Amino acid sequence: SLVSSTSLLQEARAKHYAIGAFNVHTLEMLQAVVEAAEEAQSPLIIQSTVGTVKHLGADYIAAAARVAADRASVPIALHLDHCNEFSVIISCIRAGYTSVMIDASHSPFEENVAMTQKVVEAANAVGINVEAELGKVGGVEDDIVVDERDALLADPKECAEFVERTGVHTLAPAIGTAHGIYKGTPNIDFDRIGRIAEAVDVPLVLHGGSGIPEEQVKRAVSLGMAKMNVATELRILFSDAIKHVFAENPDENDPRKYMVPAKKALKAAVIEKMQLCGCAGRA
Numbered sequence: 001s002l003v004s005s006t007s008l009l010q011e012a013r014a015k016h017y018a019i020g021a022f023n024v025h026t027l028e029m030l031q032a033v034v035e036a037a038e039e040a041q042s043p044l045i046i047q048s049t050v051g052t053v054k055h056l057g058a059d060y061i062a063a064a065a066r067v068a069a070d071r072a073s074v075p076i077a078l079h080l081d082h083c084n085e086f087s088v089i090i091s092c093i094r095a096g097y098t099s100v101m102i103d104a105s106h107s108p109f110e111e112n113v114a115m116t117q118k119v120v121e122a123a124n125a126v127g128i129n130v131e132a133e134l135g136k137v138g139g140v141e142d143d144i145v146v147d148e149r150d151a152l153l154a155d156p157k158e159c160a161e162f163v164e165r166t167g168v169h170t171l172a173p174a175i176g177t178a179h180g181i182y183k184g185t186p187n188i189d190f191d192r193i194g195r196i197a198e199a200v201d202v203p204l205v206l207h208g209g210s211g212i213p214e215e216q217v218k219r220a221v222s223l224g225m226a227k228m229n230v231a232t233e234l235r236i237l238f239s240d241a242i243k244h245v246f247a248e249n250p251d252e253n254d255p256r257k258y259m260v261p262a263k264k265a266l267k268a269a270v271i272e273k274m275q276l277c278g279c280a281g282r283a
């Protein structure tokens with residue numbers, strides 16, 4: 001069955017590797033990341049966005065993930081990515097998700113604390129993981145002036161207070177990464193990651209995993225990032241593989257003929273990410 005991600009991530013933090021968390025949008029994408037985890041013998045976090053939950057249904061996603069977890073030889077958790085709707089969080093928990101993200105990072109600190117406390121209380125009643133965010137991931141541009149940048153990134157003292165007051169199990173502090181593919185190289189505040197890791201002992205989550213150069217991922221992980229979220233890169237290569245099939249054969253009408261190569265491409269890319277994060281061979 002699906003497991004909570006808390007203990008998996010605590011072990012990752014203690015042993016200085018990160019678990020890859022991969023956003024999926026279709027059954028084939030879910031199967032591809034599961035097959036990758038099996039082959040790499042890696043613990044796995046499958047994620048879905050709120051949009052995908054609304055598109056497919058939390059119950060369908062959870063049912064598919066449960067079948068995968070029951071068959072797998074590696075531990076698998078199912079996580080709800082960036083959510084600020086309490087009702088969606090509760091329906092995902094009811095459907096069987098074993099981890100949820102309450103993202104109230106766009107609200108003032110006190111509201112973020114209050115919302116996160118509420119979700120932690122519900123999650124603790126059923127023994128599942130909660131991730132919360134401090135600071136603002138994304139929209140952090142390279143040329144932003146230092147004061148503005150400082151205001152957007154997570155403050156180590158606030159992180160300590162936030163974890164203490166909410167009891168949140170895992171924390172995503174904004175440290176300079178952004179969602180999507182970067183125009184240049186991301187401007188990651190490594191010093192800040194180190195100070196946050198010193199201030200809190202919960203596993204830290206690296207958002208915006210697509211497009212971060214390998215050395216930067218390794219450095220962030222060595223400093224305490226214990227989960228790395230990857231979404232955009234996977235969507236692009238899955239779609240590109242399908243486009244390639246149609247470019248070769250515009251009349252193709254058997255979904256298996258374009259889904260199989262897309263799955264294969266996704267699986268290979270996910271195995272690479274697992275090797276990069278250091279979670280391969282840790283199951």
Ligand code: 13P
Pocket residue numbers: 023081082178179180181206207208209210211229230231232233
């Ligand atoms: P990317 O789309 O940059 O991989 O970010 C993923 C993410 O942070 C999902 O929460």
Ligand code: ZN
Pocket residue numbers: 082137179207208229
């Ligand atoms: Zn994110």
Ligand code: NA
Pocket residue numbers: 178179180181182207208209210211212
């Ligand atoms: Na990114």
